[in-house]
Amino acid sequence: MTTFAETVESLRWKKFPVLDDGFVCLVDVMGSDAAVVQAARVSYGEGTKRVSDDRTLIRYLMRHRHTTPFEMAELKFLVRVPMDIWRQWIRHRTASVNEYSTRYSVAIDAAHRTAADQWRRQSNGNRQGSQGLLPADLGAELSAEERELQDRAREIYQRRLSLGVAREQARKDLPLSTYTEAYWKIDLHNLLHFLELRLDSSAQWE
Numbered sequence: 577m578t579t580f581a582e583t584v585e586s587l588r589w590k591k592f593p594v595l596d597d598g599f600v601c602l603v604d605v606m607g608s609d610a611a612v613v614q615a616a617r618v619s620y621g622e623g624t625k626r627v628s629d630d631r632t633l634i635r636y637l638m639r640h641r642h643t644t645p646f647e648m649a650e651l652k653f654l655v656r657v658p659m660d661i662w663r664q665w666i667r668h669r670t671a672s673v674n675e676y677s678t679r680y681s682v683a684i685d686a687a688h689r690t691a692a693d694q695w696r697r698q699s700n701g702n703r704q705g706s707q708g709l710l711p712a713d714l715g716a717e718l719s720a721e722e723r724e725l726q727d728r729a730r731e732i733y734q735r736r737l738s739l740g741v742a743r744e745q746a747r748k749d750l751p752l753s754t755y756t757e758a759y760w761k762i763d764l765h766n767l768l769h770f771l772e773l774r775l776d777s778s779a780q781w782e
């Protein structure tokens with residue numbers, strides 16, 4: 577049977593593709609089921625060892641929202657996402673973040689491009705969400721316009737840099753579709769909270 581350490585090793589630095597040029601990649605893990613169980617047993621005392629195995633105890637904790645033991649395990653990811661998505665992601669304050677700096681470095685030369693058949697319609701029911709797709713022929717026009725806009729914005733950015741404009745100012749008109757990268761570290765409890773909110777059927781597709 578594969579051990580926990582072997583599973584982590586097989587996933588570490590493996591890039592799971594997201595959108596057209598993004599990824600999510602596990603960098604490090606601290607703690608496992610054992611860390612959660614160990615913390616819970618400090619609360620409940622040795623008695624729990626007799627009445628429940630680790631799996632049952634974890635399920636009990638989850639059911640009763642006894643959440644702090646889940647904060648004993650931490651996960652660190654490297655993510656590459658467009659800035660408009662990152663703007664939502666960064667709202668989760670319980671993570672530690674280090675983001676690629678476009679003040680120190682030239683902005684990543686990649687922007688999220690929308691395929692012709694992926695332009696979503698505004699939802700009537702959910703004012704923040706989308707529902708259904710626009711026809712692909714109209715989508716092709718929108719995708720062509722998007723490409724033109726992104727290419728032009730990049731050209732202007734590069735021109736500003738070549739003329740000596742500071743990177744911190746040259747970047748101001750880059751589109752929100754520009755990709756950024758960040759290390760994102762979060763404990764298991766808050767990761768589950770993040771996933772619960774962002775995978776909800778009423779959450780925006782983005």
Ligand SMILES: Cc1cc2nc3c(=O)[nH]c(=O)nc-3n(C[C@H](O)[C@H](O)[C@H](O)COP(=O)(O)OP(=O)(O)OC[C@H]3O[C@@H](n4cnc5c(N)ncnc54)[C@H](O)[C@@H]3O)c2cc1C
Nearest residue numbers: 664667668669670671704766769770773774776778779780
């Ligand atoms: C579908 C959806 C739509 C959204 N729409 C909007 C929008 O229109 N406009 C907008 O501005 N945001 C919007 N958000 C962002 C949302 O308001 C939250 O900022 C974001 O989801 C982070 O959630 P959180 O605070 O629970 O997570 P975290 O920041 O990770 O915090 C986790 C938990 O820690 C506790 N906590 C953290 N910081 C504090 C604190 N300072 N004080 C008290 N408790 C704290 C809370 O219990 C919190 O639930 C939306 C989010 C979703 C999922």
